[in-house]
Amino acid sequence: MLFFRQALEARGVRTPEDVLPLYREAAERLGLQNADPASKTVEGWFYEGRKPQRAFRPVVVEMLGYSVEDLWTEVPEGASPNFNPLTSASLTPSHAEAGVDLTEMKRTGTMAVLRAKEFLLGKDRERVGDDTLGLLDDEVTRLVAAYPREPLSAI
Structure with missing residues (x-):
């Protein structure tokens, strides 16, 4: 099983349809609008293990807090992965103040x-x-x- 799917299941996400709300929240934190992947794209990530295209990767990293390389690594069923979350991936809004040039x-x-x-x-x-x-x-x-x-x- 991919660590991506294991990380989602640890958050209670069991279907590709449940990924989109998390994805939208992460995209909003990054200031992206209308950046939703197609449902078939998410299904490919979830069921087939396809890596996201470059445009989607920053949002996926923001969403789960791990690098794409870690997320798309096979983890044996029932095993606990040994990946460290990115310290830069924060589930809190950006620290940049409004009006910063x-x-x-x-x-x-x-x-x-x-x-x-x-x-x-x-x-x-x-x-x-x-x-x-x-x-x-x-x-x-x-x-x-x-x-x-x-x-x-x-x-």
Whole structure:
């Protein structure tokens, strides 16, 4: 059984029709409108194990609090998965205040990512290797996922 389905069943969701209300709530938290997948699409996720298309992935991650890779991993029946929820996926509304300029937010986020990159590469400047590149990729991914949901000062 996919962890996606197991996570839904843990929330009492047993049919694809029950997924849509949760999906709509998560899309609303992300500020998306009219972003509902077709019922056949949800059935494909639920019964056939198809991964969502890229447009739907952020909402699914927001909805369940786990990465798409974790959610679309097979978990043996009755086994307890060993996945950690994303710290950036929050079931609470965004911390961004109304009236915050989107351009300023993008500029500040870009600056944070560049500083993180400089820090990581500066620390290992003499010994750049696969570990450093993987660490850099993980950190940039974390920052990109965390930035819309957490204040920059907390990140």
